[in-house]
Amino acid sequence: MIAKISALVxxxxxxxxxxxxxxxVSVPFDVTLELLWAALTGGTIPADLxxxxxxxxxxxLPRVLLAAVVGAGLSTVGVAVQAMVRNALADPxxxxxxxxxxxxxxxxxxxxxxxxxxxxxxSTAAFVTxxxxxxxxxVTSRTSRGLTPLRLxxxxxxxxxxxxxxxxxLVFQAPRGDAARSAIFWLLGSLGxxxxxxxxxxxxxxxxxxxxxxxxxxxxxxxAMGDETATTLGVPVQRFRTHLFVVTAAMTAVLVAVxxxxxxxxxxxxxxxxxxxxxxxxxxxxxxxxxxxAFLVWVDVAARLLAAPEELPLGVITAAIGVPCFxxxxxxxxxxxxxx
Amino acid sequence: MRVELHDVTVQGIxxxxxxxxxxxxxxxxxxxxxxxxxxxxxxxxxLQPDAGAVLLDGTNVHKRQDVARDLAALTQESQVEFxxxxxEVVEMGRLPHDRDPARDSAVVAAALATxxxxxxxxxxxxxxxxxxxxxxxxxxxIAQEPRVLVLDEPTNHLDIRHQLDVLRLTRGLxxxxxxxxxxxxxxxxxxxxxxxxxxxxxxxxxxxxxxLVPELIAEVFHVTAHVVRHPTTGVPQLLxxxxxxx
Numbered sequence: 001m002i003a004k005i006s007a008l009v010x011x012x013x014x015x016x017x018x019x020x021x022x023x024x025v026s027v028p029f030d031v032t033l034e035l036l037w038a039a040l041t042g043g044t045i046p047a048d049l050x051x052x053x054x055x056x057x058x059x060x061l062p063r064v065l066l067a068a069v070v071g072a073g074l075s076t077v078g079v080a081v082q083a084m085v086r087n088a089l090a091d092p093x094x095x096x097x098x099x100x101x102x103x104x105x106x107x108x109x110x111x112x113x114x115x116x117x118x119x120x121x122x123s124t125a126a127f128v129t130x131x132x133x134x135x136x137x138x139v140t141s142r143t144s145r146g147l148t149p150l151r152l153x154x155x156x157x158x159x160x161x162x163x164x165x166x167x168x169x170l171v172f173q174a175p176r177g178d179a180a181r182s183a184i185f186w187l188l189g190s191l192g193x194x195x196x197x198x199x200x201x202x203x204x205x206x207x208x209x210x211x212x213x214x215x216x217x218x219x220x221x222x223x224a225m226g227d228e229t230a231t232t233l234g235v236p237v238q239r240f241r242t243h244l245f246v247v248t249a250a251m252t253a254v255l256v257a258v259x260x261x262x263x264x265x266x267x268x269x270x271x272x273x274x275x276x277x278x279x280x281x282x283x284x285x286x287x288x289x290x291x292x293x294a295f296l297v298w299v300d301v302a303a304r305l306l307a308a309p310e311e312l313p314l315g316v317i318t319a320a321i322g323v324p325c326f327x328x329x330x331x332x333x334x335x336x337x338x339x340x
Numbered sequence: 341m342r343v344e345l346h347d348v349t350v351q352g353i354x355x356x357x358x359x360x361x362x363x364x365x366x367x368x369x370x371x372x373x374x375x376x377x378x379x380x381x382x383x384x385x386x387l388q389p390d391a392g393a394v395l396l397d398g399t400n401v402h403k404r405q406d407v408a409r410d411l412a413a414l415t416q417e418s419q420v421e422f423x424x425x426x427x428e429v430v431e432m433g434r435l436p437h438d439r440d441p442a443r444d445s446a447v448v449a450a451a452l453a454t455x456x457x458x459x460x461x462x463x464x465x466x467x468x469x470x471x472x473x474x475x476x477x478x479x480x481x482i483a484q485e486p487r488v489l490v491l492d493e494p495t496n497h498l499d500i501r502h503q504l505d506v507l508r509l510t511r512g513l514x515x516x517x518x519x520x521x522x523x524x525x526x527x528x529x530x531x532x533x534x535x536x537x538x539x540x541x542x543x544x545x546x547x548x549x550x551x552l553v554p555e556l557i558a559e560v561f562h563v564t565a566h567v568v569r570h571p572t573t574g575v576p577q578l579l580x581x582x583x584x585x586x
Contacts, residue, residue, distance in 0.1 A: 083422070086421060086422075087421075088421055218432070218435050219435070221424070221428070221432055221435075222432055222435055224420070224421075224422040224424075225417075225420055225422075225424075225429070225432065226415070226417040226419065226420065227386070227417075228381070228384070228386040228413075228415045228417045229415060229417055229432075231384065231385050231386050232384045232385070232386075232408060232411070232412060232413040232415065232490075233408055233432055233433070233435045233436060233484070234406065234407065234408025234409070234435060234436035235435070274423070278423060278424065278425060278428070279422040279423045279424045279428070280424060280425075280428045
């Protein structure tokens, strides 16, 4: 385990440096390292590197770090949600939170509401409508016996369709073509708007969430075996599922607000991790965030490079890389999530 | 440890069930839908009774936080989708206890050996046969080191040898065992006392030879039974006629 964690930390570190170096204007690796070192230690740099310093420090690094945070968060939320609703097809978006966020985001992009907030209007609106959607899903699916897996999935899926319809209506009614385009770009996920200011909240919420879930690995194992089994093993199932719902919803809302609805990471990375180390959450929870972080850093690099100077939406690339990887791994290994 | 049910009632399913068990094997028998599993679910806290109470050494199980340290259960739940290994499943039995890695792995290894599944330790739980799974789940319950063991159809999926093994084994643990059994002859040979449920009510209680009489079998199960004595153990065993009594 220690070896696997160290290896992934190494991969992530290299990925971050590579992510900063690569782009439409590529900065040589040694220069990237030198500039990062100078920035971190407060050293000085030659005047002719000022332009590259601006690219590395002000533009690329926050974006790459945000990619790592979003990848780590979505991957971990995917693990938790799949255990919470005991469903192999669940991902962070199955609870309708991202669709809720898309209503706010598209409203900003197409109607220009909240324009007083400037560049933060989109994130703010997405976050607010994501929270509203979360509350609605919670209230609708709650029964006298608490949240049950099937009701959560059904309610989330049904409401997600409703929210998506509203978002699509907004896009369709958009007066300007570029407004519709930017709305769709957001819906498919993008880190183009990443700034240092978007990092602290997203990083803090993600770190807290991962920390909480990592302490609950054994309880997640028990929950994965069934509610009755978890009860007999001393897990207070109703309370635990409510906590999981709140934690995963908060993480998803924050991540979606800064990056849009990046698809596939939260569905696939949990499965990829399980294919390597099995279903035990004590092993999956430390590895899934690291794998997700490295994965999304490279996805974002591809988003910047493949059609440069244009950018591609992240969701297109996560699917393009993820689907084949997933199919190959699934065929090669005897992976049996979902029964035989 | 003493388990007591006092007038346990679940609306529309069971009414006023009172029974107890203490350091013995107590069986609950009855036809399909008579409320056997519901009764057990109240004991292992999957269900809160509408009235009445389940007590463990005098304390209500629904008012205690750490019941799982004293009470383990084998439930009928079986739709597992996650691909845990056998060892990981059995390790879950240690969840209620404070962590102690050395002792935990010793207890898990012993539990695997007890039900004779050590050779399956690193196998995928989902790849096992029904009988193997059942034994692994019993190993998990044993790893929980309970003082009360609640078993819902523990012999499901097991061949005759493993049925006898499991029942002998649970007796050998020396803890209070409360078990639902379908097989009346198995119940007669392995339980100290039996309780009979019919339509959610307790209709008979006592040692097997007092409970398993043709009149009661006819009334509750609607079949004609003949009681014979087991030639070596002397335990009552039932033989059934083909015709169903009205």
